[in-house]
Amino acid sequence: MKIESITLHHIAMPLVAPFETSFGRETKRECVIIEIHSEGLVGYGECVATHSPGYNYETTGTAMHILKDFISPLILGQDVKDALDFQERVIGIRGHLLAKAGVEMAVWDLLGKRENKPLKELFGGVRDKVEVGVSVGIQASPEKLVETVTDFVNSGYARVKIKIKPGKEVAETTAVRKAFPDIRLQVDANSAYSLDDADQLKPLDDLNLLLIEQPLFEDDIWDHHKLQEKFKTPICLDESIVSPRHARYAIEMKACKIINIKAGRVGGLSQGIMVHDICQQNNMPVWCGGMLETGIGRASNLALASMPNFTLPGDVSASDRYYEKDITNERFVLNPDSTIDVPSGAGLGVTIDEDALKSYTLAKVVVN
Ligand code: OSB
Ligand code: MG
Numbered sequence: 001m002k003i004e005s006i007t008l009h010h011i012a013m014p015l016v017a018p019f020e021t022s023f024g025r026e027t028k029r030e031c032v033i034i035e036i037h038s039e040g041l042v043g044y045g046e047c048v049a050t051h052s053p054g055y056n057y058e059t060t061g062t063a064m065h066i067l068k069d070f071i072s073p074l075i076l077g078q079d080v081k082d083a084l085d086f087q088e089r090v091i092g093i094r095g096h097l098l099a100k101a102g103v104e105m106a107v108w109d110l111l112g113k114r115e116n117k118p119l120k121e122l123f124g125g126v127r128d129k130v131e132v133g134v135s136v137g138i139q140a141s142p143e144k145l146v147e148t149v150t151d152f153v154n155s156g157y158a159r160v161k162i163k164i165k166p167g168k169e170v171a172e173t174t175a176v177r178k179a180f181p182d183i184r185l186q187v188d189a190n191s192a193y194s195l196d197d198a199d200q201l202k203p204l205d206d207l208n209l210l211l212i213e214q215p216l217f218e219d220d221i222w223d224h225h226k227l228q229e230k231f232k233t234p235i236c237l238d239e240s241i242v243s244p245r246h247a248r249y250a251i252e253m254k255a256c257k258i259i260n261i262k263a264g265r266v267g268g269l270s271q272g273i274m275v276h277d278i279c280q281q282n283n284m285p286v287w288c289g290g291m292l293e294t295g296i297g298r299a300s301n302l303a304l305a306s307m308p309n310f311t312l313p314g315d316v317s318a319s320d321r322y323y324e325k326d327i328t329n330e331r332f333v334l335n336p337d338s339t340i341d342v343p344s345g346a347g348l349g350v351t352i353d354e355d356a357l358k359s360y361t362l363a364k365v366v367v368n
Pocket of ligand 1: 055134135188190238289290291292293315316317
């Protein structure tokens, strides 16, 4: 596919409610939408970097720079055959995986549109709907947290993840477990602990949690192994797994029992599929993580999560949990069985609400 032009839309969308994690509080979500024109088709991708380097080192600012000045020149005017061909072209750019992944998503959207097939089919997905849960940010008090969780449970979410940080974990998680003795519950620390202070987490080991996500630093696969030895609850890695190789390291080191896959974090959907395959071969369950995506990234997550080894519910909630108005015309809704339908249209299977996109735009750069 000849890449004829690339448009970068740096956008900011107000969230329906602030989202607080161990690394900060967001009231709006920034990201970069990548629009690629090729042979009469338009493909879209979402780079899930946001305004600050809290989740990892990338930001919308670094992503705009890398996308415009380094990735675009390598593919503009070129015949990019598929996602792996794209990866080979950008292999000389170290890191900046969220930026690369945004472009790869647009390449997949183009491929699907050209072949008139949904991404689910191109990935070998096996489900028409995927089990999902909701990720609940840090709240002012355990009481407030239980209230917020109750609202989500009442709206149909059968799996709940709560964000934790040092000093805001034991009372909070215990309160939710008490209020909902049987719900599928898990916690996410976003790298807020070190092995030395991880003792604080020990009481969580008796709360029948599905998993404890990324308690330690991003570059601490080995310390996660030491922690997993002390916990019966499965440790799940998010930030630590930045490539298929890292998935192999985690498996070989017995650093975790579950992996959260985010296509952005590993540099693209093709890499996410490889992580899925490695985990499947090693009997390690995976689930699809989320980055508060717009309808574009959400469509991509649903297609990925339709693959067979995604056996745990994903952080892919309904559109109304994030945004009053999304940039896609399609909105994703929660089915009564706590699932969301996988898009069936060609490519990502979504169309853009141009007015909404425009209204959220902070900067638009056309590279051609
Ligand atoms: O660690 O999973 C995470 C959101 C932003 C950055 C990191 C994470 C998250 C979430 C939200 O947990 C998941 C979602 O609903 O998109
Ligand atoms: Mg996480």
